[in-house]
Amino acid sequence: MNDQEAIMTASLPTNDFIAHSYALDAAGIAINIARRLPAPLKSIADQVIRSANSVPANLAEGNGRCGRDRIHHWRIAYASAKEVDSHLRLLAQTGTVDIEQTLLAMRLFDRVRAMTWRLIHPK
Numbered sequence: 001m002n003d004q005e006a007i008m009t010a011s012l013p014t015n016d017f018i019a020h021s022y023a024l025d026a027a028g029i030a031i032n033i034a035r036r037l038p039a040p041l042k043s044i045a046d047q048v049i050r051s052a053n054s055v056p057a058n059l060a061e062g063n064g065r066c067g068r069d070r071i072h073h074w075r076i077a078y079a080s081a082k083e084v085d086s087h088l089r090l091l092a093q094t095g096t097v098d099i100e101q102t103l104l105a106m107r108l109f110d111r112v113r114a115m116t117w118r119l120i121h122p123k
Contacts, residue, residue, distance in 0.1 A: 017063050019115035023056035023077070026108035030084055033097050033105065041096060048087045052105075054080035055112060062119075071120055078116040081109045 030052035034045040055077050062073030088106050091097045 017059065019112055019119065020056055020059045020063065022108050022115070023059050023081070023112045026081075026084075026105050026112060027052040027056050029101055029105040029108070030088060033088070033091070033101055036098075037091070037096060041091070041094070044087055044091065048084060048091070051080045051084040051087065055084065055109070059112075059116065074116055074119050078113055078120065081113045081116065085109050085113075 031049050034048040034052075037045040058073045058077035058080065062070045062077065065073060085106055088097075088102050088109075092099060092102050
């Protein structure tokens with residue numbers, strides 16, 4: 001049988017904003033990591049979900065704006081990517097997360113930060 005979730009994800013329209021695409025991938029991984037955390041780490045899981053969600057949301061909103069408002073949203077996305085990286089590093093230290101998935105999310109968020117930095121600081 002076909003996995004309905006995989007079919008739905010594959011049918012989503014493509015995104016020409018590459019930083020946003022990477023941010024969606026990274027956020028999806030981070031949120032899945034957070035969903036599997038034990039109850040004592042719920043507050044960190046909530047923070048991971050909020051900060052991970054903020055990255056693609058602010059990139060998308062900034063992409064739809066212009067001028068200083070655009071840069072403002074991209075700065076928030078950059079800072080949120082830094083925040084989720086910090087949470088993931090902390091969770092990796094606790095040994096309660098899948099380290100491969102955590103490292104993948106961290107690498108993707110690092111790539112998003114690099115792209116976002118260039119959006120904020122064009123030459």
